[in-house]
Amino acid sequence: MLWEIxxxxxKTSSPSKKSNPIKVLVxxxxxxxxxxxxxxxxAERLDEDPRYRTIxxxxxxxxxxxxxxxxxxxxxxxMVKKADVITRIVPPTSLTGQERxxxxxxxxxKAIHAGKPIIEIFERGARDSPNRPLSExxxxxxxxxxxxxxxxxxxxxxxxxxxxxxxxxxxxx
Numbered sequence: 001m002l003w004e005i006x007x008x009x010x011k012t013s014s015p016s017k018k019s020n021p022i023k024v025l026v027x028x029x030x031x032x033x034x035x036x037x038x039x040x041x042x043a044e045r046l047d048e049d050p051r052y053r054t055i056x057x058x059x060x061x062x063x064x065x066x067x068x069x070x071x072x073x074x075x076x077x078x079m080v081k082k083a084d085v086i087t088r089i090v091p092p093t094s095l096t097g098q099e100r101x102x103x104x105x106x107x108x109x110k111a112i113h114a115g116k117p118i119i120e121i122f123e124r125g126a127r128d129s130p131n132r133p134l135s136e137x138x139x140x141x142x143x144x145x146x147x148x149x150x151x152x153x154x155x156x157x158x159x160x161x162x163x164x165x166x167x168x169x170x171x172x173x
Contacts (some may be wrong), residue, residue, distance in 0.1 A: 025083035025111075026056040027104035028091075035091045042089065042153045055079050076107050085164070086111040086118045087157060092125030108136065117141040117169045119160030121153055141169050 024046060028039035043054040061067070061075070080086065088104045111118055118139065124147055136142070143163045145156045 021051055021053045023053050023055060023082055023084045025079050025086045025107065026054055027086060027088045027107040029089075029104050035089075038153075039089050042157075045154065046157070055083055073106075076110055080107060080110045080114055080116060083111075083116060085161070086116050087160070088118065088120045089153060090120060090122045090126045092123050093127060112136065112139050115141065117164050118143065119157060119164065120144045121156040121160065122146045123153075124149065141167070143167070 024043075026039060026043040026046070028036060040056060043056040046052050047054045067075075086107065088108060108118065118141060120142065122144065126146075141164075143160045145160045145163075147153075147156050
């Protein structure tokens, strides 16, 4: 009603809409404490930007919390459901030969099942696993970003958003 009155009075500007921030799920492999901390700091920096809201494990689980596999599955599904974009940070391969844990793997599979866009940021020295299932490698809404020397996670994330926008997968940016 107020909108109609303003139009009659000559005010033709549309009502202001606040754009909703993009909800970003930050997934990472629980390879080492350093990598986990680096991923959490990236998520916290991203959360400071009013264009984004992050979802990551530190917000959902308390430290040293023991949860059943069913509860973990339930929380991961809820995190993926809330997210607009899933960002996976892939660490470099270990010099000691330590295997990568599948920390982000279940979240990525849930995101593929839900049809969510995925940005995979490969840190310098990280590689895409050759024995990874084709359903993940060939997922059409997946954008792999390999960081170049001097680039940071923030720059890789922005590149990923731009590629998703070009693919017309992400409508809000």
